[in-house]
Amino acid sequence: MPLRLIFMGTPDFAVPTLRALHAHGHEIVAVYTRAAKPAGRGMKLQPTPVERAARELGLAVLTPSTLKTPEAEVEFRSHKADASVVVAYGMILPENILNAVPLGCFNLHASLLPRWRGAAPIQRAIMTGDAESGVMVMKMDVGLDTGDVAMTDRLPITDEMTAQDLHDALAPRGADLMVRAMAALEQGRLALTPQDEPGVTYAAKIGKLEAKIDWTKPAREVLRHIHGLSPFPGAWFEVEIDGAPVRIKVLRCELAKGSGAPGAxxxxxxxxxxxxxxxxxxxxxxxxxxxxxxxxxxRGTPLSPPLRVV
Incomplete structure (x- = not known):
């Protein structure tokens, strides 16, 4: 029989998984997402991508500000779900919520755990020069991305890939992986493997100070830094145009021949x-x-040597 699932997610990355689970016949009894926030010129409330997709599918949507109250636990249990699927929800699940569904809570994480636990695994994998990334289905526990791993799908990272490219490649792969994991869970044959603790690294949130390009680094490190921050927040430099400094973000670049003083x-x-x-x-x-x-x-702003950027 199809599973009764609570889906918990917020950004675009989570939408393919929600749609795939629904398409494969699982009963999505509730969708938890973050509350709508004001955005755009008119600062109108904008629902999350997951909320928009859930309402399109006719699913019940909840946007609690916390899951730590007794009332939140009572509501969570009231759905009588078999399991919960979590994809970039953006809120920590307390232990009582993790234990509120009989088969457990399963997270889709965009890295090859235990490498890049935490908030920015896609960006960090590119910025550090990793040769591959991937998605993993993990049974959640109270730690930060520390749970046992159920399934993995790997993907090479090329120098041409930006964070957006890798995000867009991993999202549908993750959806397929979670569908397969839930099918195995439904049949009682989902195997779990503990993470290898010696390989742990943490993907800290991207800080604003990290976005400035350091031209003194080797070209490939500069390229990976740029692509890891593209499109957001965007790696940047400044150049003088018409006598004034102008900030320019670099969204895509390639290795080139040549040498000179850094920034020349x-x-x-x-x-x-x-x-x-x-x-x-x-x-x-x-x-x-x-x-x-x-x-x-x-074509509109010709630049040529001996100009330097900083």
Whole structure:
């Protein structure tokens, strides 16, 4: 029989999993997500991507501000779910909630645990130069991404991948993985394996100070830093245009030939020297403007040596 599931998630990354579980016949008895927040020019309340998808599917939506009250536990138990599926919910589940469903709570995490436990696994994997990433289904416990792992799907990381690219590749893979995990759970054959503690690393939230590009680093490290922060918050540098400093985010780049002082412009195609080697900018975003291809930017704002960026 299909499982009775509580789904808990918030951003775009969680939507494919919600839709896939619903499409495969599981009964989604409640969808928990974060409350709508004001956004846009009019600062109107904007529901989360998961809330929009859930309402489209005709599912009940709850947006509690906390799960730590007795009332929250009573409501959670009242759904009489077999299990809960959690995908980037954004709220810590206390132990009484984890124990409130008989088969447990299962989290989809976008890393190869125990590497990159925590808030920013996709960004950290790219920024650190990892050769691969992936998604894992984990049975949750009270620790931070410390639970036993049920299933894994691996994906190579190339130098061309941005955080958005990796996010978009992992989301549907994660949905398929969770569907398979719930099918195995339904049949009583979901095997769990403890994480290997010696391999633990933590993916801390991205800090604002990390976004400035350090041109003294080798070209590949600069590229991975840029791609790991694309599109948000966006790695940036400043360059003087018409006598004033202008901040420019770099959204996509590639390794290039050439060398020079770190930050030196090497040609009129936005090739910039790093500590060793160079990168060429492909897509950028000037402060207050829309993203654009570097070639289009240069048509309106030609830049050439001996200019340097900082």
């Amino acid at each position: 412009l090497l040609d009129d195609r936005l090739t910039i020297a790093c500590g060793s080697g160079a990168i060429r900018l492909i897509q950028i975003q000037r402060a207050g403007k829309q993203p654009m291809m570097a070639a289009d930017f240069l």
